[in-house]
Amino acid sequence: MPQLVEIRDLNVEFPTRRAVKNVSFSAPAGKVTALIGPNGAGKSTALSAIAGLVESTGEVMVGGSGVASKSAKARARLLSLVPQNTELRIGFSARDVVAMGRYPHRGRFAVETDADRRATDDALRAINALDIAEQPVNELSGGQQQLIHIGRALAQDTAVVLLDEPVSALDLRHQVEVLQLLRARANSGTTVIVVLHDLNHVARWCDHAVLMADGEVVSQGDIREVLEPATLSTVYGLPIAVRDDPETSSLRVIPHPNPF
Numbered sequence: 001m002p003q004l005v006e007i008r009d010l011n012v013e014f015p016t017r018r019a020v021k022n023v024s025f026s027a028p029a030g031k032v033t034a035l036i037g038p039n040g041a042g043k044s045t046a047l048s049a050i051a052g053l054v055e056s057t058g059e060v061m062v063g064g065s066g067v068a069s070k071s072a073k074a075r076a077r078l079l080s081l082v083p084q085n086t087e088l089r090i091g092f093s094a095r096d097v098v099a100m101g102r103y104p105h106r107g108r109f110a111v112e113t114d115a116d117r118r119a120t121d122d123a124l125r126a127i128n129a130l131d132i133a134e135q136p137v138n139e140l141s142g143g144q145q146q147l148i149h150i151g152r153a154l155a156q157d158t159a160v161v162l163l164d165e166p167v168s169a170l171d172l173r174h175q176v177e178v179l180q181l182l183r184a185r186a187n188s189g190t191t192v193i194v195v196l197h198d199l200n201h202v203a204r205w206c207d208h209a210v211l212m213a214d215g216e217v218v219s220q221g222d223i224r225e226v227l228e229p230a231t232l233s234t235v236y237g238l239p240i241a242v243r244d245d246p247e248t249s250s251l252r253v254i255p256h257p258n259p260f
């Protein structure tokens with residue numbers, strides 16, 4: 001069953017900075033929620049805190065129950081994270097890395113099962129990476145490595161997938177393929193929370209958005225509520241227009257529109 005994610009009063013304090021301040025938002029079950037905002041707004045830190053990788057206070061609820069009390073392995077069966085710019089270690093093939101997504105589903109010392117192998121192959125197929133599966137990951141391009149991280153999260157087969165700028169290194173076709181893949185996952189019941197910088201991707205592929213600035217939530221809701229020109233212009237610090245785009249039947253976000 002698709003799971004609602006509720007974040008309540010999340011705070012992350014680094015020695016030098018409060019990066020996330022009393023952040024509360026909901027990510028609707030089986031929808032794609034975009035986490036947006038300018039550089040340094042606290043998006044990555046909030047996502048890492050939700051995944052349990054950064055110390056935080058507050059509550060992360062999935063399907064009505066808190067995740068804090070769960071073991072790391074139980075949490076990894078519920079939530080997967082595609083981090084930003086993570087180096088892949090030498091000595092593994094692309095398939096090995098995708099297969100690592102299956103660890104939370106295995107018993108201690110248990111070997112890979114047929115179901116694990118199927119999930120790994122399905123994930124490699126979903127990201128169109130079967131042809132590079134046997135290559136050493138450190139010899140892949142930046143974009144191919146980003147796809148492999150996405151594949152690992154897909155193989156993890158969690159109710160909630162968190163992705164931090166998953167298309168930042170991808171060419172246009174691969175960007176669209178990944179965004180369509182996230183859409184398809186949400187349509188089949190996964191709750192997706194994704195940090196994106198391109199507001200046109202948000203307008204086209206996401207259902208819901210949370211706008212952050214300076215560690216706080218500025219607005220949240222349906223895409224059409226959050227992609228509001230006056231608020232976006234203030235938060236991003238430049239004039240931004242938002243129009244209906246008949247080509248895509250979604251909104252189009254135009255930074256620095258021509259005044260005429």
Ligand SMILES: Nc1ncnc2c1ncn2[C@@H]1O[C@H](COP(=O)(O)OP(=O)(O)OP(=O)(O)O)[C@@H](O)[C@H]1O
Binds near residue numbers: 016039046
């Ligand atoms: N490990 C850390 N120690 C101290 N400060 C940090 C640390 N990580 C992040 N910060 C600070 O927290 C703030 C939020 O950073 P974060 O990376 O979450 O922003 P972001 O919205 O994801 O930005 P971007 O769009 O540039 O990726 C920034 O001011 C950053 O300098």
